Every structure is written in structure tokens, then in C-alpha cells.
Amino acid sequence: MVSVPSPTHGAHSATAVEPPLPVKLVIAGGFGVGKTTAVGAISEIRPLTTEALITEVAAGVDDLTHTPGKTTTTVAMDFGVITIDPKLKLYLFGTPGQDRFGFMWDDVVEGALGGLVIVDTRRLDDCYAAVDYFEHKDVPFAVAINAFDGEVQHDLDEVRWALDISEHVPLVVFDARETRSVRDALLVVLDVALTRAQAANPA
Amino acid sequence: MVAGEPVPHNAAARERTAEDSARDVPEPTESEVPTEPVESAESVEPAEPVEPAEPVGRASAIRPFLLTAGRVAGSGTGPPLPVETQIVTTPDGLSALRSLTFERRDIVAACRRPQSVAELAARLHLHLNVVRVLAEDLRAAGHLAVHVPNTGTVHDISVLRRVIDGLRAVPDSRGSLRDSS
Numbered sequence: 001m002v003s004v005p006s007p008t009h010g011a012h013s014a015t016a017v018e019p020p021l022p023v024k025l026v027i028a029g030g031f032g033v034g035k036t037t038a039v040g041a042i043s044e045i046r047p048l049t050t051e052a053l054i055t056e057v058a059a060g061v062d063d064l065t066h067t068p069g070k071t072t073t074t075v076a077m078d079f080g081v082i083t084i085d086p087k088l089k090l091y092l093f094g095t096p097g098q099d100r101f102g103f104m105w106d107d108v109v110e111g112a113l114g115g116l117v118i119v120d121t122r123r124l125d126d127c128y129a130a131v132d133y134f135e136h137k138d139v140p141f142a143v144a145i146n147a148f149d150g151e152v153q154h155d156l157d158e159v160r161w162a163l164d165i166s167e168h169v170p171l172v173v174f175d176a177r178e179t180r181s182v183r184d185a186l187l188v189v190l191d192v193a194l195t196r197a198q199a200a201n202p203a
Numbered sequence: 204m205v206a207g208e209p210v211p212h213n214a215a216a217r218e219r220t221a222e223d224s225a226r227d228v229p230e231p232t233e234s235e236v237p238t239e240p241v242e243s244a245e246s247v248e249p250a251e252p253v254e255p256a257e258p259v260g261r262a263s264a265i266r267p268f269l270l271t272a273g274r275v276a277g278s279g280t281g282p283p284l285p286v287e288t289q290i291v292t293t294p295d296g297l298s299a300l301r302s303l304t305f306e307r308r309d310i311v312a313a314c315r316r317p318q319s320v321a322e323l324a325a326r327l328h329l330h331l332n333v334v335r336v337l338a339e340d341l342r343a344a345g346h347l348a349v350h351v352p353n354t355g356t357v358h359d360i361s362v363l364r365r366v367i368d369g370l371r372a373v374p375d376s377r378g379s380l381r382d383s384s
Contacts, residue, residue: 019289019317019350023366042373048325050286077331079286079321084369088362091287091319107331111285111354113363180375187370194363201360 020083024091025186026109028133029118030126034146034176035094036078038118042182043080043092050077077108092186105133114140114189118176121145121154124162131163140193142170144185270306270329271336284335286321289350290314296346303346310337311346 027035039047075096082090093108109115117130127143134141143165145152152173154162160171170188174181292314300311309327318326324334341347356362 017291017315017317019291021356021362022287022289022319022352023356023362024287042377044377048322050321050325050331077321079325081322082370082373084366088365088369089319090366090369091321093286093321107283108286111287111352111357113357113366179373179377183370183373183375187367190363190367190370193357194360194367197358197360197363200358 020087020089022089022091023084024093024108024112025189026105026112026115026139027092027094027118028105028115028127028130030120030123030130031096033118033120033123033126034148035118038116038146038176038182038185039078039080039092039094041177041179042082042186044083045081047078047080047094050079051075109133109137109139112139114142114193116185116189117141117143119143119145119159119163120148121152121159124159127163131165140189140196142172142185142188142192144172144174144188146176147173270333274336283332284320284338284349285352286319286331287352288320288338289317289352290320290323290338291317291348291350293346293348296341299344299346306333306337307341307346310334310341314347317350 027038029035036047077096078094080092082092084090093112095105095108115130115134117127117134119127131141131143143159143163145156145159156171156173160167165171170192172185172188174185176182290310292311296311297315300308303311306327306329310323313323313326320334320338321331323329323338324331327334329337338347338349342349
């Protein structure tokens, strides 16, 4: 399979500089759940913020009863970078977590290797949309409970039950402030992605 | 259906939404939207607050699509460039640098070092969709090479293994972050 990005546009692509192959993981979850913290804990640069205009409509995940009229708004998306090697760059995109940002998710999740849904057990509701979204899009994902102050107030089985996630979906506890902890959570996601890719392409 | 495959139906949806955005845009959004990043709530977490490297704000001070003459999808017919699309200045672009102005010049200058659409937008304080439009223009003019990621990468076992190995090599603690600029 060809994995090197090829200049697909135009004949003017001759350049001395060959950019790295970009891959991405998406970090999703409700507001204040620790997405930016997690990105910042592992990114080799300080998280960057980009703004995008979105229209508050979203197929599939949006509850239109709450948004009878469409409005355009600006959302901020934080992201970080990990240089895997000179030819491979991993981007981590923290995506706004509310239902109405479904459009933003499409924009970012397309082509992602996988997703990590961060959960605050005090506000489980906030992550339903993200879980539904990844399931619906068939993106490999794992759920990570952010242990604020090292404390998780619920039993893992309770959380799994409350979120209604299938047993194939890994559920881990992590600390969004710790590089090591974020790294390991992302490795869980990649393991899901690898297992799935291997199942699809038996050697 | 796997996420990495080309998905024309989504593309169509996005085009439509983008057009709608353009129609809705005329009033500056900053009047309704707090200028703080929406997720600033996260910075009050017990964790060490992680501030964006540079304040966001310049982009919303002007009507974003003024820069693109109101266009939202560039001249291209395809879906919007993925956010991780790598952009590199071409030798042509480099020699044309002096003749370019404002954002176009900034973009061509910045892309002497390859970077993604998202990085470019963040560093130049431009809206993502504005960068997409301008990048497509500059590509059409031969000033930029635009490397759209191959969607098959998601299923590429060797790439996944490289990412896994690379991540495993990340030290337990990052220490102080390098500056991003």
C-alpha cells in the first residue's frame, strides 16, 4: 500500500522538500474534561489553537430540536504534534465535544488513525456524543477516564455500563497531566487500530 | 465503511455547510462569540494551565472571508483539504515571494518549512477555511505544493507500527515544552 503522500494537485509540485507523512489521532470529550491538557502533556510543541467557522448543524449526532435555526460560530481547536521520525508526523487534535460541533468532528476525524474519548466521571453525559460519533463512524477508539487528582469516583464497570460501550472498546483510567499516562492511553487506541488493520489485511 | 476511505457524501455535506457559512458570515462573529478560545474552561483544571502558544484573536478582528473574496472552497472541486495536509513552498513560490502580499506572502514564506494546514492557520492566526482557500489558490499558481494525505494510511499496518514504536519512545515526562514557533 502506498503510504507516502503524493502531490496530487497540479503539475507545479516539484519541490526539493519532501514533507513528512502526516497521521492524526483525535482526542474528544466534553468541555473542561482535559483534552487540551492531554494534548499539551505529550505534544512536543505547545498546543496550537486554530479557529474554524462552523455551522451548527450536524448529521447524525446533532439534536436539532435544540437548534431550530442554523447559526455560524467560531470554535477553537487545540492540537499538538509528535515527530515519530523524520518522515512521519503524528498530529493530535482535541475536538470540541458538544453535539452541535458535529461538523467540526467530520472535518477532523476523517482520516484519523483513531480516537480517544476523555471522560470525567462526574459528567458522564458530556462524552456520549463523542462515543456515539466514533461508533457510528467506525473509527477505532478507546475511552479514558481522566482521574482528576488521582481520583475516580466510579467503578469501571459502572462507567462502562453507563456509557453503554461495548466490551471491545478499551476503558482505561489515566491522568491527562502526565506524559506517560497520555502516551499509554494513546497506545491503547493504536492497538485497537492495529488489531483492526491486521484483521482486515491478514498477512 | 472505514473512516479512512474517501467519502464523497461527507464532502458534499461539507461543501454545502461551507457555503452556508459564507452566507451567514457577513456579520462579524466576534460580537456573539467570546474571543476567548471556547475551551478556555480547561485551563482552570488542576493541571498546569496549558495556554495556546500565541493568543488567538487577530483572525476574528476582520471578516475572515474578505481575504478570500468571499470564496469558501477555493477553486478546487474536491473536498476541503484535510487539516493535516502538508504544504510546502515550491521553488517558484520562493522566487515569487516578493511579488506576493499579505496573507499569501505569509503563507508562502511560512511553508518553506513543510507544515500542515492546521499549523499554518494557527501560526498565522487565520481561520482554517481561509487557509484552505488561499492554499488552493497558491497551489494553482504554482507557489505551493499541497500534499494531500493518502486515505489508505489508516489501514497501513507498517505505518501503524511506526507510530506505535515512535510513541513508545516518548519519554515518561516531556519536561519543559519547546517553543512552537
